[in-house]
Amino acid sequence: MISKKLIDKLIRRKPFVTLFQASAPGFSRCAKCGLPWKYADGHDVNYTDSRSFFVMCRYCWERATNEEIDKAIQELVESWGTDSGYTLQHYLQCAMMDKAGNPLFVDEYK
Numbered sequence: 417m418i419s420k421k422l423i424d425k426l427i428r429r430k431p432f433v434t435l436f437q438a439s440a441p442g443f444s445r446c447a448k449c450g451l452p453w454k455y456a457d458g459h460d461v462n463y464t465d466s467r468s469f470f471v472m473c474r475y476c477w478e479r480a481t482n483e484e485i486d487k488a489i490q491e492l493v494e495s496w497g498t499d500s501g502y503t504l505q506h507y508l509q510c511a512m513m514d515k516a517g518n519p520l521f522v523d524e525y526k
Contacts (some may be wrong), residue, residue: 447488448476462519463502463510477515484512 433450440452448454451473456471458470471488472480480488489511493504513519 446476447471447491448480448484449473460513461507461514463487467475469507473481485515501523 436452436455437445437450440454443452443454445452446458449472456473456475459472459474460468460470462468469489469492471492472485477485483496486508489507490504493500493507
């Protein structure tokens with residue numbers, strides 16, 4: 417198996433991402449770089465005290481703009497297709513708090 421440290425250094429180049437995608441059919445992917453979750457760890461965003469979601473790998477999360485994060489979360493929430501019990505605004509607010517270094521959930525948007 418390929419080490420995740422090596423992957424982090426190499427994989428953000430399109431030919432590598434395409435290769436990793438081909439080797440992991442059926443796996444969801446990072447919304448920014450496209451790397452399958454088989455090869456990358458997602459950055460968890462808490463939206464309650466016991467639940468979280470992830471849309472980007474840790475590498476991309478650290479480098480993503482707020483606009484990229486918002487777009488990825490909106491696409492994720494839309495893909496769920498059912499009422500999750502929380503608003504899109506709640507998920508976005510939780511992500512922005514996390515990105516700002518305060519990874520706590522926000523209960524006021526439920």
